[in-house]
Amino acid sequence: MKHIWIATAFAAASGQPCLAQTTVQWQLATGYRAESFHTQNIERMAADLARASAGRLRIEVKPNNVLVKLADIRQAVQDGKVQAGETIMTSMVKEIPIAGADAVPFVVGSYADARRMWTLQRPLIDQHFAARGLQALYAVPWPPQGLYTDTPVRTAADFRGARMRTYNQTTERIAELLGATPVDVPMVEVNQALATGRITSMITSAVTGVENQVWGRAKYYYEINAWFPKNIVFVNRKAFEALAPDLQQMLLAAGQEAETRGWAMSQAAAAEATNELRSRGLQVGRVSPDFEADLKRMGEKFSLEWVRSVGNEANRIFVPYYVDSKR
Structure with missing residues (x-):
């Protein structure tokens, strides 16, 4: 696992000696466009995390398959080639069949149903991820x-x-x-x-x-x-465990906030697009x-x-x- 460590120094106004602050720089690979609401949500999570950690943990988001192709992202994060990634959950069904639950047709009929499904699915995903050296942060559905x-x-x-x-x-x-x-x-x-x-x-x-x-x-x-297919954002577990405990908690908190925000963004995107179809006849x-x-x-x-x-x-x-x- 390659980390980029950036040492910064600052001096107090009183003339105290300079103290070193170390920044951990991660990269997050996604196969989706920068304009996608999923990518925008990740960017906001990264910005929130950089602010909460006073710059000690920074995540550079790499969209549109520029770092790793979408189909290869889960394996790349698992292998430690990149610290974090996002993929659609159905892309993992060969390795983790339970990831396909949200793509079974005509089971969930609303965002509330999709949320209940995710609540039941998440513990199983966490178990499979742990066995593969991964740590899930959050999942957000696409519009239905x-x-x-x-x-x-x-x-x-x-x-x-x-x-x-x-x-x-x-x-x-x-x-x-x-x-x-x-x-x-x-x-x-x-x-x-x-x-x-x-x-x-x-x-x-x-x-x-x-x-x-x-x-x-x-x-x-x-x-x-x-059906409501979901994207999932996750990190390499060794990279996660290498973080200071407070940074781990900040990352998990930022992920929880991103999940809440992302579901709202998905609903908004669905409503906006449906209204656009109606306005177009x-x-x-x-x-x-x-x-x-x-x-x-x-x-x-x-x-x-x-x-x-x-x-x-x-x-x-x-x-x-x-x-x-x-x-």
Whole structure:
């Protein structure tokens, strides 16, 4: 683990001898753009930490894959090549299957549900991270995944004959369960695919829809809140333990504050993007109660399949989650 130590000196006005103050300089790798609210939240955490520690701990944020590629960040932090990092939790499922709980479709339906899910998921993530020499700081969700269509949707039957954009096994399975034809389309080709009728529906967030300016092609946006994928920020445990105890506490406190702020930023981004879609002419709303019930049944099916694939550890999340949901 390479640290950058910066010695600074200062003298008191009384003429006392200079005292040495050591600054620990870390780097944090993320694969997301500097403009992303996730990256902005990390930057604020770093600024808060530098201020609280009087400059003794500084974190330089390296966005947009410039330091480490997104898919490699967890391993790079684990190996000590970089002190801290951020990645989307679903990128860790091969090594840590329990990290995929927040991406099981139609289980959580609101930010409050997503928070309950994270409360149950966090202790298990902490255990897996500890075994790999990592220390989690916080996690923040992306805005929820919504449904875009070119015609109104009232029931699941309306998807028969539709062409749904897919990009992984989960979205392919959703299309098949709805009776739609799955069409693999990368996001950069979505506008063209919508304009030509290659796809007639897709599931993605309001934020992504705004970024890709889907108005004029997609006509309806349904807030189905299919899932709330989360990004997680974490550090190398040896680097963490090498910090002075007060710096450790400052870092953990800054992480807790960043989590609270980040969830609020995510909700704000979702609301702003949804309003933008509405202002651009899309019909925005919820699906019918009957279709919503269909989606919940799909969520139960997906969660059972996920529990079978992950094993007993998954029950430590979903059993209490569903029990609490029915209270």
